[in-house]
Amino acid sequence: MSDDPDKVWPTGLTLREAEEVHSYLIDGTRVFGAIALLAHILVAVSTPWLG
Amino acid sequence: MAFDYKAFVLRKLASVGPKYLPFADVATEDVPLSRLLRLSLFQVTVGAALVLLVGTLNRVMIVELSVPATLVAVMLALPLLFAPFRTWIGHRSDQHRSALGWRRVPYIWKGTMYQFGGFAVMPFALLVLSGYGEAVDAPRWIGLSSAAIAFLLVGAGVHIVQTVGLALATDLVKEDDQPKVVGLMYVMLLVGMVASALIYGALLENYTPGRLIQVIQGTAVLTIALNLIALWKQEPRDRARAQAMQTQVNVPFKEAWDSLVARPGMMRLMVMIGFGTFGFGMADVLLEPYGGQALGFSVAETTRLTAILAAGTLLGFGVASRVLSGPMPALTLGRIGAAIGIPGFLAIILASQGGGAAMFLAGTLATGVGAGLFGHATLTQTIRSAPRNRIGLALGTWGAVQATCAGIGVALAGIIRDIVVQIPSLGGLSAHAPYNYVFGIEVAFLVLAVLVATKAIRAPADIDREPAEAS
Numbered sequence: 470m471s472d473d474p475d476k477v478w479p480t481g482l483t484l485r486e487a488e489e490v491h492s493y494l495i496d497g498t499r500v501f502g503a504i505a506l507l508a509h510i511l512v513a514v515s516t517p518w519l520g
Numbered sequence: 521m522a523f524d525y526k527a528f529v530l531r532k533l534a535s536v537g538p539k540y541l542p543f544a545d546v547a548t549e550d551v552p553l554s555r556l557l558r559l560s561l562f563q564v565t566v567g568a569a570l571v572l573l574v575g576t577l578n579r580v581m582i583v584e585l586s587v588p589a590t591l592v593a594v595m596l597a598l599p600l601l602f603a604p605f606r607t608w609i610g611h612r613s614d615q616h617r618s619a620l621g622w623r624r625v626p627y628i629w630k631g632t633m634y635q636f637g638g639f640a641v642m643p644f645a646l647l648v649l650s651g652y653g654e655a656v657d658a659p660r661w662i663g664l665s666s667a668a669i670a671f672l673l674v675g676a677g678v679h680i681v682q683t684v685g686l687a688l689a690t691d692l693v694k695e696d697d698q699p700k701v702v703g704l705m706y707v708m709l710l711v712g713m714v715a716s717a718l719i720y721g722a723l724l725e726n727y728t729p730g731r732l733i734q735v736i737q738g739t740a741v742l743t744i745a746l747n748l749i750a751l752w753k754q755e756p757r758d759r760a761r762a763q764a765m766q767t768q769v770n771v772p773f774k775e776a777w778d779s780l781v782a783r784p785g786m787m788r789l790m791v792m793i794g795f796g797t798f799g800f801g802m803a804d805v806l807l808e809p810y811g812g813q814a815l816g817f818s819v820a821e822t823t824r825l826t827a828i829l830a831a832g833t834l835l836g837f838g839v840a841s842r843v844l845s846g847p848m849p850a851l852t853l854g855r856i857g858a859a860i861g862i863p864g865f866l867a868i869i870l871a872s873q874g875g876g877a878a879m880f881l882a883g884t885l886a887t888g889v890g891a892g893l894f895g896h897a898t899l900t901q902t903i904r905s906a907p908r909n910r911i912g913l914a915l916g917t918w919g920a921v922q923a924t925c926a927g928i929g930v931a932l933a934g935i936i937r938d939i940v941v942q943i944p945s946l947g948g949l950s951a952h953a954p955y956n957y958v959f960g961i962e963v964a965f966l967v968l969a970v971l972v973a974t975k976a977i978r979a980p981a982d983i984d985r986e987p988a989e990a991s
Contacts, residue, residue, distance in 0.1 A: 479529060483759075486619045486762075488619070489619045490620070493626070496633075501637070504640050504641060505640075507669070508641050511647075511648050514654065514655050515652050515653040515654060515658075517654055
């Protein structure tokens with residue numbers, strides 16, 4: 470099981486599978502990050518803080 | 521004795537792991553009802569989003585935020601622009617390449633993210649748009665563009681989630697069970713719409729900007745939570761399919777589209793869906809004001825109208841699920857559904873010509889039943905007439921036609937009524953005349969739908985038969 474060179478320890482996913490799972494994480498971070506940024510800008514426009 | 525930690529950990533992980541992973545281990549032959557119910561939760565979020573956009577925000581933006589009505593209409597129409605892209609999204613998901621063997625999950629997840637993102641930004645965008653707080657001094661384009669982005673994101677998310685979600689549901693079940701799944705999906709959409717309409721109404725009774733933010737962002741969180749629950753362990757992780765995906769030859773969209781449209785009866789079916797959805801859809805926004813203005817119903821009574829319509833639709837779904845599991849062709853049932861709508865709308869028209877409230881209620885119930893039967897039967901027919909590897913594309917086409925026609929129907933219903941009110945020579949002086957024009961148009965479109973259905977049924981190439989790949 471752990472000897473398969475194509476599999477990533479410890480999940481048992483293959484390299485491609487692991488990379489795909491990771492790509493969802495990256496995508497999600499980007500999208501949620503962009504949304505959070507936009508939301509903060511809009512809140513700052515209507516009710517500015519720190520100033 | 522040396523303890524092999526690695527082997528121990530691996531064994532533990534292997535036994536615990538699958539329980540906490542978001543995919544089903546094997547594609548079981550029989551998908552239990554509980555799992556389908558869970559999957560259908562995505563329709564609840566779609567229903568909630570639709571109600572929030574078309575019903576709640578429509579009112580809040582005009583009444584509480586005093587945004588010009590035209591601007592509100594334009595903003596709310598933005599998501600419609602995405603409807604035709606449903607075909608493309610469905611096609612993409614049919615041919616998606618994934619190392620995990622997934623076709624639908626990545627799209628549903630992305631759609632959920634967009635839907636969430638749109639709702640997360642929307643309240644602030646609306647507050648800026650309406651010039652709340654310091655935003656009075658902000659340049660106009662900030663509010664306009666951010667509100668547009670928010671509505672577009674929600675619209676795109678809803679279209680993606682519904683199209684690909686329906687495709688996943690179709691993937692999961694055997695052919696015989698498809699009518700039941702279609703019924704379940706429709707019922708959950710209706711449940712989501714009715715429940716969220718009641719909840720939004722109660723929550724926004726006493727409007728404050730803070731409450732608006734809570735309600736919309738609460739919807740965002742609910743969307744992502746319900747969709748995650750719905751998706752969990754639904755689509756099997758499949759290494760064999762993943763292998764096949766690496767080598768599959770992608771068919772260009774145009775080619776896939778051409779071969780789908782070339783299938784016997786497909787065009788007719790889509791035209792029939794367009795006419796019928798348009799006909800039934802126009803009534804949605806007019807029944808309540810018609811009851812109020814033409815028949816003098818109170819607010820509570822007009823709300824009960826919507827309940828009667830929903831009950832009729834539910835009845836239609838139930839009957840359709842049962843009947844379509846039997847030998848009756850879906851097209852025949854679709855024709856019956858459209859045909860029931862015709863006397864329904866005639867009764868609604870006659871109600872203001874001396875027919876009275878009882879006639880109106882009966883007509884409303886009949887149109888509800890008709891709409892339920894029609895919607896269910898045509899969606900079932902779409903699924904049945906599509907080849908298994910083009911389910912996404914076929915459902916995308918269904919969604920594009922259905923969403924576009926329903927949207928245009930709702931918009932046109934309001935516009936036509938307003939035009940007739942402006943022109944007294946058309947009889948705009950009486951309260952019921954403008955509505956009756958719209959209801960008359962609906963009858964005409966339902967007649968068209970029945971005619972197209974009749975033609976499709978009579979066509980020599982019966983699309984119920986499993987045909988060989990077209991062309």
